[in-house]
Each structure stands twice: as structure tokens, then as C-alpha cells.
Amino acid sequence: MTEPTSPVRPLVGRGAELDDLDDLLSSVSAGGGATVLIEGEAGVGRTRLVEALQGSAALLGVGVCAGRGAGPGAAPYALLADVLLAPAAHREARGPVVAELGALLDVLPADRADAPARYARADELFAALLRHRGEQGPWVLVLEDLHLADACSLRLLAALAGEGPLPHALTVMTLRGVPHRVELDAVVAAWTRAGARYLELVPLAPAATVELAQHLLHGAVGPALRGVLATTGGNPRLVVDVLRTAQACGVLERSRGAVETVGSAWLDELDDVGRAHVAYLGADVLDLLGTASVLGASFVVGDLAALADEPVADCWRTLRHALAAGVVHARGDRLVFRHDLVRTALYAGLSAERRRALHARAAWALRAAGAPSHVVAAHLERAR
Ligand SMILES: Nc1ncnc2c1ncn2[C@@H]1O[C@H](COP(=O)(O)OP(=O)(O)O)[C@@H](O)[C@H]1O
Ligand SMILES: [Mg+2]
Structure with a gap:
């Protein structure tokens, strides 16, 4: 098996998406500016697609500056510093702006309120670097995993959208719907208004x-x-x-x-794979999905509410995160697990005692909701 880290990696089933990105890249090489937002569930292949685009850029001799959101606890401007201040990113242009920013970042207090002037100066300098990088020729700006980016970078990116696409840049931002963050919503809304292309990466057929x-x-x-x-x-x-x-x-x-x-x-290890895939979700979401796993690959939310002994509205509030993460998808008032591997893993993760209790309760709830007797009987069977 080819290891995912091996240099020869396939790109399967994304011909149309890569063509789209290549077209945008050509338009940028010809002097324009374009922005694209790539959203999709964890592991759907955002990074792989962006790597393929970077390959196209290399063939065209277009420079790429790339960075990714570093997650909770990242320093202010960590994303933009990753992209613009890393030694490799600005080899040609290590000038006074980069030097001043480097020094400024070292002395930024964690709390914005402490030093508004320093933050304003950092905004100004980062914005200048982004605006002027295109003077050296067309380039690709890759901002990966915006959902994990520091708030200062997100705020500045949202503000920059008001000026339209960065000159001579193909700006590619990738994100996941979860964790939900208001700073991220602001970036997406601002760039959507600025005409950014939206590319939803769906699972492979x-x-x-x-x-x-x-x-x-x-x-x-x-x-x-x-x-x-x-x-x-x-x-x-x-x-x-x-x-x-x-x-x-x-x-x-x-x-x-x-x-x-x-x-x-290998079945236990397979369950570990399924659980690891959703481990980033909140404990309350995983707990409710575990309960839902008892109802099968798809379930009516009202039945889950009865099973979890929670109001339907509360269930929806929790399930919203599972929907945004792409773990389940909605079909009317029914939800369907997208990956049965994950559902099976969540089911396997229930203690035997809890599983029996949930099946007993499911039998009761489904009977009350008018489910056919063989469905009720199947739950009673597993409640023993
Ligand atoms: N279209 C694809 N063809 C082949 N391999 C892919 C494809 N999309 C993703 N992969 C592989 O699947 C794994 C997860 O993809 P990745 O791009 O890291 O996902 P994401 O960035 O969306 O979380 C990686 O090993 C990647 O190489
Ligand atoms: Mg990725």
C-alpha cells in the first residue's frame, strides 16, 4: 500500500474541482485576483486538493505561500506569521516590514485590550505584506484550516475582504464547519460578499x-x-x-x-478508526450520537429525543454540530449517519449495560410512536 506520506499520491475523483482551481490559477497568472473557500468534513481531502493545486502552481512557476490554523492557544497572528514571516515565505522580500513585524509579535500581550496601538500596527503591516506581495508577480496564498486559526488573523482577513481579492493572488482558504466560531463566520461572510468562489468538497462517490x-x-x-x-x-x-x-x-x-x-x-481496531474520526466533537455531541447509534443507520429526531429523554429542540441544538461536521445529514425530520463505520464504532463504544438499557427504552419509545412490532421486538431482543 502506498503510504499517505509517500511522494506519489493519487488524486481520485476530484478532476472537476482541480479544473476549477486551475482555471482560477490561470486567471491569476494573467493578472487578476481570485479567492476560493473550500469547505468540507474532516478528512474529505481539502489538503490533498490544495496540494494538487500547488503542483499546478509549481508547473506554472507561480509562487505559493502557505500556512495553517494552529488550533486553540495559537499566538496572535500565528496563521499570517506562518504564511508571511516563515523564512521560506519571504526570502525575496525580507525588508523593514518583516523585521518590524517580527519584533512586534514578540511583544504583543495576549490580551488585545492591553495594547490596541500595537495590534493596529500589526494589522497594518500584515495587510501591507498581503497587498504588496503580488508586485513580485502572481502568487497563491493558501490559508488552511481557518476553523483553527487565531482570532487576530481571522479578524484581519475579514477586514481585508472589503478591498476585494488580493491583487495578483489566488487566495485559497480551507475550513471545516466544526468547531463553529463567530470570527470564522465573519471571514466567510465578508469574502462571500466580496465574490469568493465557494467549493464544497463532498465525499467521494x-x-x-x-x-x-x-x-x-x-x-x-x-x-x-x-x-x-x-x-x-x-x-x-x-x-x-x-x-x-x-x-x-x-x-x-x-x-x-x-x-x-x-x-x-481487526474489528476492534476498525472501531478505533471510527471513534478517532469524530473524537474532535464535543462530549455532549458524541454522547447523543452514541444514543442515536442504537436506533440504526438513520433515525427520526423525535425518537432520539424520546430515547435521550430530552426535548426535541435540545436534541436539534446538539445535533447541529454533528450536521455541521458532516457526521450525519438531514433528510426531512430524519437524520442519516454518513459513515456507518462511525455509527458502528459509537455503538461498540457503549457499555453493555448502557446498550441494553437504551434498547429497552428504544423498544418503549418506538412502540409508543407506532413502529411495527418486529422493530420493537428486535430492540427487546437486544435489551436482554
Ligand atoms: N481525492 C483524493 N484522492 C486520493 N487521496 C485522497 C484524496 N483526498 C484525500 N486523500 C487522502 O485522504 C487523506 C485525508 O485527506 P486530507 O486532504 O488530509 O483531508 P482534509 O484536509 O480534508 O482533512 C490523506 O491521506 C489524503 O492524501
Ligand atoms: Mg487538511
Whole structure:
């Protein structure tokens, strides 16, 4: 299997998206400016797509400055400093602005209110660097994982949107819907108003999911393995992790050109993959999703509310995060788990006692809601 870190990596099922980005890149090479927001669930392939774009930029000789949100606790302007002050980013233009910013960042107090003038000066200098970088020629500005970016960078990015696209720049921002942050909403709204292209990266279609596995395994995929791949819901990271886990557990077997899984020795590890995939969600969200897992791959929110003994409105409030994260999607008043791998893992993570109690309660709630007797009986069976 090709390791995800190997230099030769496939880009499967994203031809249309890459074409779009390449077109924007050409328009920037010809002198324009363009901005694109790429949003999608964790592991859907935002970084992989941006890497492919960076490959196109390298072919065209267009420079790239890239940085990513560093998560909670990041220093003020950490994202912009990552992009603009890293030694490699500004080799050509290490001038007084970079020097002043470097010195300023060292003395910025954590609390903005302490030193408004210093923050204003930092805003001004970063804005100048962003505005003028294009004077050296077209460039690509990659701002990855905006949902994890520091608030100062986000505030400045939102303010800059009022001037329209950065001159001679293709600005690419990637983000996830969770964690939800108001500073991030402001950036997205401001750039949307400024005409930014919005590209929602959806999971891979089933055929592309199998194709990705075939690339990684260098062989055809047998029916049992296809079945497991279907539970990834087309999330490339889950595909990569499932195959890596299968390989580590020694359950992959190759015969007559096809790769197949044998035995059940890896099922616990597979559950770990599913749980790790959603571990970044809040405990209350995971707890409610665990309860929902008892109801099956899709469930009516009213039934979940009865099962969780919570008002329906409270359930929705919690489920909003799961929806934004792409763990479930809505079909009317029904929610559907996007990756059955995750649902199975959440179910497996319930203690035996809790699982039995939830099935007993589900039998009661579903009977009250008019579910057919065989559904009720199936829950009673598991309540024993
Ligand atoms: N279209 C794709 N084709 C092949 N591999 C992909 C594709 N999209 C993602 N991957 C692989 O899946 C994993 C997760 O993708 P990544 O780009 O890191 O996701 P994200 O940035 O959205 O969280 C990586 O190992 C990546 O190389
Ligand atoms: Mg990423």
C-alpha cells in the first residue's frame, strides 16, 4: 500500500474541482485576483486538493505561500506569521516590514485590550505584506484550516475582504464547519460578499472510493473489502485509515490479483478508526450520537429525543454540530449517519449495560410512536 506520506499520491475523483482551481490559477497568472473557500468534513481531502493545486502552481512557476490554523492557544497572528514571516515565505522580500513585524509579535500581550496601538500596527503591516506581495508577480496564498486559526488573523482577513481579492493572488482558504466560531463566520461572510468562489468538497462517490482503495493497494478490491469501504461514506481519510488498519492487523490477503479481507481480527481496531474520526466533537455531541447509534443507520429526531429523554429542540441544538461536521445529514425530520463505520464504532463504544438499557427504552419509545412490532421486538431482543 502506498503510504499517505509517500511522494506519489493519487488524486481520485476530484478532476472537476482541480479544473476549477486551475482555471482560477490561470486567471491569476494573467493578472487578476481570485479567492476560493473550500469547505468540507474532516478528512474529505481539502489538503490533498490544495496540494494538487500547488503542483499546478509549481508547473506554472507561480509562487505559493502557505500556512495553517494552529488550533486553540495559537499566538496572535500565528496563521499570517506562518504564511508571511516563515523564512521560506519571504526570502525575496525580507525588508523593514518583516523585521518590524517580527519584533512586534514578540511583544504583543495576549490580551488585545492591553495594547490596541500595537495590534493596529500589526494589522497594518500584515495587510501591507498581503497587498504588496503580488508586485513580485502572481502568487497563491493558501490559508488552511481557518476553523483553527487565531482570532487576530481571522479578524484581519475579514477586514481585508472589503478591498476585494488580493491583487495578483489566488487566495485559497480551507475550513471545516466544526468547531463553529463567530470570527470564522465573519471571514466567510465578508469574502462571500466580496465574490469568493465557494467549493464544497463532498465525499467521494462509491466508484471513486473503490478506485482510491485500488490505487493504494495496487490491486482490485474483493467483495468483503468493498463492503467495509462502503461504510466509509466516501471519506478518503477513512479509506486510508481502514486500509492501513487492515494491513497492520494482517487481515489483507491477495489472490488472483484481488485484495480481500479475511477474518475478524481487526474489528476492534476498525472501531478505533471510527471513534478517532469524530473524537474532535464535543462530549455532549458524541454522547447523543452514541444514543442515536442504537436506533440504526438513520433515525427520526423525535425518537432520539424520546430515547435521550430530552426535548426535541435540545436534541436539534446538539445535533447541529454533528450536521455541521458532516457526521450525519438531514433528510426531512430524519437524520442519516454518513459513515456507518462511525455509527458502528459509537455503538461498540457503549457499555453493555448502557446498550441494553437504551434498547429497552428504544423498544418503549418506538412502540409508543407506532413502529411495527418486529422493530420493537428486535430492540427487546437486544435489551436482554
Ligand atoms: N481525492 C483524493 N484522492 C486520493 N487521496 C485522497 C484524496 N483526498 C484525500 N486523500 C487522502 O485522504 C487523506 C485525508 O485527506 P486530507 O486532504 O488530509 O483531508 P482534509 O484536509 O480534508 O482533512 C490523506 O491521506 C489524503 O492524501
Ligand atoms: Mg487538511
